[in-house]
Amino acid sequence: MKRFYKNAAAAEFEGAPAVLLDGKPVRTPKRLLLHLPTLGLADAIAGEWNSQQDEIRPADMPMTQMATTALDRIAPQIGAVAAEVARFAETDLVCYRAETPESLVEVQHAAWSPLLQWLEAELDARLMVTTGIQPIPQPADAIARVQNAVARYEAFPLAALSTATAITGSVVIALALAHQRIDGDAAANAAHVDEVFQMQRWGADPEAEANLRRIRTELQAVERFLALL
Secondary structure, X not given: OXXXXXXXXXXXXXXXXXXXXXXXXXXXXXXXXXXXXXXXXXXXXXXXXXXXXXXXOHHHOHXXXXXXXXXXXXXXXXXXXXXXXXXXXXXXXXXXXXXXXXXXXXXXXXXXXXXXXXXXXXXXXXXXXXXXOOOOOOOHHHHHHHHHHHHOOOHHHHHHHHHHHHHHOOHHHHHHHHOOOOOHHHHHHHHOHHHHHHHHHHOOOXXXXXXXXXXXXXXXXXXXXXXXX
């Protein structure tokens, strides 16, 4: 889509913070007003719109995407989305470890075990760790505590949590980011321990490096989005 506006700005509109394009409010794909929880978030999203060049690239507007998702998809079915996010704990990335080589085992342990220890301390939810990729059942009480924690999130923070969970494959990493236990960079590092290890061992792959940069940028946007709520 070609850029059709000159300026984006944050402002109060019909009683709530919004983003205005040449004075007209942004709407979601479902035609809802893009009302936002804070003026700070509205200002950050306006910055995304102002950064667009001749063509509007939604992929370069992660906070806009999270905000529209919160209103269009999450708010109408918040319980179902929360359950979907919490379900990642049943097969969470950080619970599945390599058997060899020992150097990778050590890197995974250093990156992931502190996050599981934090989850247990924060939510009293102890997830089990295994080697290989064969799924293992997780304790029902731990899953229930993760579900209860995620269910407390309102639409906008849940949009950020859902995004981080989908990107990383881990609700543990996403919750640690949401609780400010780690930042966006650390979340990206934790989610891609194996990929970084392989590149360090066998050499960098331009496509893989580009993918990691994209994911890092998206998780930094999640961190900023949550900070502005």
